Amino acid sequence: MPQTHEVTNQVPPHHGYDVAADPALLEAVSREGAGWALPELHELGTLAGSEQAADWGRVVNENPPVLRTHDRYGHRIDEVEFHPYWHELMRTAVSHGLHAAPWADDRPGAHVARAAKFLVWGQVEAGHSCPVSMTYAAVPALRATPELAARLEPLLASRTYDFGLRRPDTKQGLIAGMSMTEKQGGSDVRANTTTAIPAADGSYRLTGHKWFTSAPMSDVFLTLAQAPGGLSCFLLPRVLPDGSRNRLHLQRLKDKLGNRSNASAEIEYDEAYGLLVGEEGRGVATIIEMVNMTRLDCVLGGASGLRLGAVRAVHHATHRHAFGKALVDQPLMRNVLADLVLESEAATAVALRLAGATDRVVRGDQGEALLRRIGLAVTKYWVCKRAPGHAAEALECLGGNGYIEDSGMPRLYREAPLSSIWEGSGNVAALDALRAMARQPETVEAFFAEAASAAGADRHLDAAVAGLHKQLADPAEAEYRARQITETMALVLQGSLLQRHAPAAVADAFCASRLGGEHGGAYGTLPVGVDTEAILDRARPSTEPSPAA
The missing domain is CATH 1.20.140.10 (Butyryl-CoA Dehydrogenase, subunit A, domain 3)
Structure with a gap:
């Protein structure tokens, strides 16, 4: 078909630049004691400004995650499938330490460096920042129970992204999620009704419903439930020590306005295995x-x-x-x-x-x-x-x-x-x-x-x-x-x-x-x-x- 006109006055694609070349950001990074991180920040910024990264961000939002509750034989599997580009985004974030890596880094400014990289890489695609953020945030909460922190911190801070449903202690790196909100409470978490019953082995069995669970394919979750001593915090793994799946049943994925690349789910706990974090009654x-x-x-x-x-x-x-x-x-x-x-x-x-x-x-x-x-x-x-x-x-x-x-x-x-x-x-x-x-x-x-x-x-x-x-x-x-x-x-x-x-x-x-x-x-x-x-x-x-x- 012949061309009817010449295309002019259209803006060139917005890629091919260093996202980290942000004067306010660079000045603040140096001012807050993380100038040593600038080379890696620019490396990540150049990738963030590339056509390839832009394509990753676009495609994962056009192909949101899909919930598979059962396999073809009727067995409950509760898995979420992501586009392969989601894993590229996650792998990049984890390898550059945007998750829990600063907790294993003794250099002054480690948390500043991580914050700057989080700000830069988030401009590619915001949805995957959610599990990255929660993995970062899980560490100080876990430290309320030192033995749990000692076991899990090295894996949460690992710069290896190891996606898949396996026992946490068999993986090279872990991702953490959080599950607090319930239907009747919203921000009022003290109105939560999920119960936690002590078991003979020192663990607990949790039963109840969570209205919002971010990143339901994470390896471990922090959640709140009513224990005998009051509202308490618990750690729930997706896979149990014996290799079986924990009783965390995904009811549906939320159909959200934005943040569509990231899965947010409603979850049922059906006597799910959990470990107390901190003291009973001190969950909040x-x-x-x-x-x-x-x-x-x-x-x-x-x-x-x-x-x-x-x-x-x-x-x-x-x-x-x-x-x-x-x-x-x-x-x-x-x-x-x-x-x-x-x-x-x-x-x-x-x-x-x-x-x-x-x-x-x-x-x-x-x-x-x-x-x-x-x-x-x-x-x-x-x-x-x-x-x-x-x-x-x-x-x-x-x-x-x-x-x-x-x-x-x-x-x-x-x-x-x-x-x-x-x-x-x-x-x-x-x-x-x-x-x-x-x-x-x-x-x-x-x-x-x-x-x-x-x-x-x-x-x-x-x-x-x-x-x-x-x-x-x-x-x-x-x-x-x-x-x-x-x-x-x-x-x-x-x-x-x-x-x-x-x-x-x-x-x-x-x-x-x-x-x-x-x-x-x-x-x-x-x-x-x-x-x-x-x-x-x-x-x-x-x-x-x-x-x-």
Whole structure:
């Protein structure tokens, strides 16, 4: 068939670049003590920006996992089949230590290096980040029972991805899952009704239903159940010591808005074999160690999506022309793009700051523990809450092309709400911030000490800090105002970090727009005088491989 026209003004594919060539990320990695990890980070970033990796991410979302409850003869098998590209994504993540590897690494900055790689590789495909994250987070919870941790930590930290249904002690590496939520309780896990009955051999038999179980093909799961001594935490293997399958029956896979490459299941425990983790009655206190780590990954995942949306929008606007010039040269579009980049820069800075705090807490820094406690609560709320609107605006920068699946933007848009819902939705996160301040007033002192590091740098930031002091001094209706308080704290923390570490163009524009009242309700309302060119340069990764790779 003859060609009716020449195809012009179409944007080139968004691959062939180093995803790790992100100035905010690289600066934070070095600042937080993990500069030694930069060569591997660039290696992973170059793979993340490749056409091959993009294909892996696309295909696993077009071919979601399939549940096989029975074999052809009617035997119960409860297996989930994944596309082979899922295993390529998982193998890459595990081999680069995005899972539990930092727990076996004594180098200062190990958790920062892992966080940076998680942020970079998550831009390829977010769904498989879920089992990777839970494997990372399982270790501190397991340490409540040292003998269990001694047996399982080396396998959870192994950089060998060993998929398959076999006894944990026969595998070269393990993946962990988590199963807490029940139909009647949701976030209120104390309403759980699953029971755990002690057995003669010291194990327990669990019976009940779990409404959400992430990554049901994991090797081991942490779960909550009502034991004689109260709500307790248990470890359940998929395969028992004798090689038989544990009585974990997969009822169905959830049909989710996004995160479609990753299986999420409803599970029945039918006198399933479990081992107590920690003490009876201390289940929430035990598993909260896992939740704290997965909440950090919610922030990292949110920051990852913000960066991807900003970079894609800038890439499109750079190569697309309208009304006689490139979109990126149109003043209003520059305003929108720069605003998207600011949001990403702030999220990356605070995510890596919290990763640095985590690294130092692991090494015994109690001051950092206080900052991490309050900082993670407010940041989990705010960064994750900003993701859906940011994804929608970035998609709109591509116009009708952004609404088409080929662009990859619909997948980013569908994925964006998850980090705000997972591990405590917006209200839960905001109330958790209030709880931290009420139970540990020292967290408030740690927060203001961090903010004071940038005192005098920006009048908008100084005014916001002063206003926050007044807000927190008035406890009346604090729960009603929890979102407002949490949002202000998150913005102050981000503004403080940017004033200390980001270029002036970024820091000043962020504080003026987010803290100075010079910002509208939508992206693209930055005040006049902002150096948009300097900001946009932060979202133009080179197409050339990094010399450090």
